[in-house]
Amino acid sequence: MAENENGQERSEAPTAKRLRESREKGQVARSRELNTFIILIVGGAFLLFLGGGMAARISQLMIDGWTLERGLIFDEGLLVPHLQHLLGRALLILAPLFGLLMVIALMGPILVGGLNFSTQALMPKFSKVNPISGLKRVFSVQGLMELVKGLGKFGLVGIVATLAIMSIWGNLLTLGELPVEQAIVQTVHMAAWLFLIAAAALLVVAAIDVPFQVWNHQKQLRMTLQEIKDEFKETEGKPEVKGRIRQLQHEMSQRRMMSEVPKADVVITNPTHYAVAISYVPAIMPAPRLLAKGTDAVAQAIRALAEEHRIVRVEAPRVARAIYFTTDLNQEIPNGLFVAVARILAYVYQIRREDPDVELADDLPVPEEYLDPRSAPRRRRRRR
Numbered sequence: 001m002a003e004n005e006n007g008q009e010r011s012e013a014p015t016a017k018r019l020r021e022s023r024e025k026g027q028v029a030r031s032r033e034l035n036t037f038i039i040l041i042v043g044g045a046f047l048l049f050l051g052g053g054m055a056a057r058i059s060q061l062m063i064d065g066w067t068l069e070r071g072l073i074f075d076e077g078l079l080v081p082h083l084q085h086l087l088g089r090a091l092l093i094l095a096p097l098f099g100l101l102m103v104i105a106l107m108g109p110i111l112v113g114g115l116n117f118s119t120q121a122l123m124p125k126f127s128k129v130n131p132i133s134g135l136k137r138v139f140s141v142q143g144l145m146e147l148v149k150g151l152g153k154f155g156l157v158g159i160v161a162t163l164a165i166m167s168i169w170g171n172l173l174t175l176g177e178l179p180v181e182q183a184i185v186q187t188v189h190m191a192a193w194l195f196l197i198a199a200a201a202l203l204v205v206a207a208i209d210v211p212f213q214v215w216n217h218q219k220q221l222r223m224t225l226q227e228i229k230d231e232f233k234e235t236e237g238k239p240e241v242k243g244r245i246r247q248l249q250h251e252m253s254q255r256r257m258m259s260e261v262p263k264a265d266v267v268i269t270n271p272t273h274y275a276v277a278i279s280y281v282p283a284i285m286p287a288p289r290l291l292a293k294g295t296d297a298v299a300q301a302i303r304a305l306a307e308e309h310r311i312v313r314v315e316a317p318r319v320a321r322a323i324y325f326t327t328d329l330n331q332e333i334p335n336g337l338f339v340a341v342a343r344i345l346a347y348v349y350q351i352r353r354e355d356p357d358v359e360l361a362d363d364l365p366v367p368e369e370y371l372d373p374r375s376a377p378r379r380r381r382r383r384r
Contacts, residue, residue, distance in 0.1 A: 022221055033205045033209040034210055038108045048193070058090070152205060153205045161201075257294075261292050261302055261311070265311070268344060269317075275302040277293070278323070280345055289330060290323060291330070316360075322367075325370065340365055343364060
């Protein structure tokens with residue numbers, strides 16, 4: 001397997017980010033052999049079907065070019081414009097063929113690697129003119145493949161072209177006996193067939209080159225495990241940064257929660273380890289809602305805010321723990337705690353009315369499963 005400069009094996013397939021960056025740099029799989037094959041076969045087909053008409057027009061152009069009036073021969077001022085006119089006509093005749101081949105040359109590479117335009121590929125790079133880098137490319141696997149491919153292409157196309165010319169050798173010798181117009185048309189047709197035969201030979205080379213170029217491109221982009229880990233850290237963020245973000249988010253959430261404590265009707269405590277702040281507005285709430293909750297230091301801060309804003313504090317350890325385990329912030333308390341919380345709220349309302357006989361009931365019903373921290377998350381998910 002290929003190795004990077006640190007000696008690590010590039011054993012992993014490239015990630016989507018690596019592939020995207022490669023395209024942005026203009027590094028995509030390309031096959032020049034496929035492009036050459038398409039140009040030859042399209043050019044040959046064009047000459048085969050439309051070359052006769054084009055050849056007839058060229059032959060007429062040659063006749064007009066060699067048929068000169070006496071005045072043109074002895075007047076240089078008229079001869080130059082006449083030559084320019086003939087040149088313009090020749091370009092117009094050949095323009096469809098040249099235009100088609102230009103379009104094919106531009107569109108052909110899209111078949112392998114797709115459409116891609118990169119400004120980074122146009123930027124000058126010292127490595128492209130560095131002789132050491134050039135020698136590395138020459139003696140690389142890619143350079144060896146290009147050498148083998150070049151020799152194979154030369155041999156294959158040379159043999160096929162030789163056989164094709166030998167097969168039409170008799171027709172070539174008879175061209176001199178034909179009228180000029182007919183000879184030109186015949187030459188164009190023979191050239192078209194030679195183009196198609198050469199393209200058929202190049203099809204074999206292209207069939208080998210295209211898979212190799214795709215494989216080699218993927219091979220060059222392969223990554224080491226360390227590169228994938230580094231990319232993941234860069235994309236997703238380093239663990240210490242993510243931890244700091246989570247800490248800041250937790251602190252913001254705590255501040256928002258603590259800002260809700262002054263709106264509570266009652267704070268139920270454990271009395272020291274747990275504290276929950278409950279609010280109930282009968283006109284807009286179907287059931288009491290949890291505004292804040294916490295343990296230890298957070299519970300102490302909730303109790304301090306309750307004392308500062310003169311919110312009634314009630315010590316009900318089982319109720320406080322049950323609400324803490326089963327209820328999320330801004331969520332209504334579960335059905336199993338309705339009776340217990342209702343009795344606590346009734347006690348609070350009596351205190352606000354300064355009832356001298358107010359007492360908190362001792363029998364606050366709390367289901368035992370509500371006190372189990374392990375079952376609380378499942379209970380909260382079912383309520384959602």
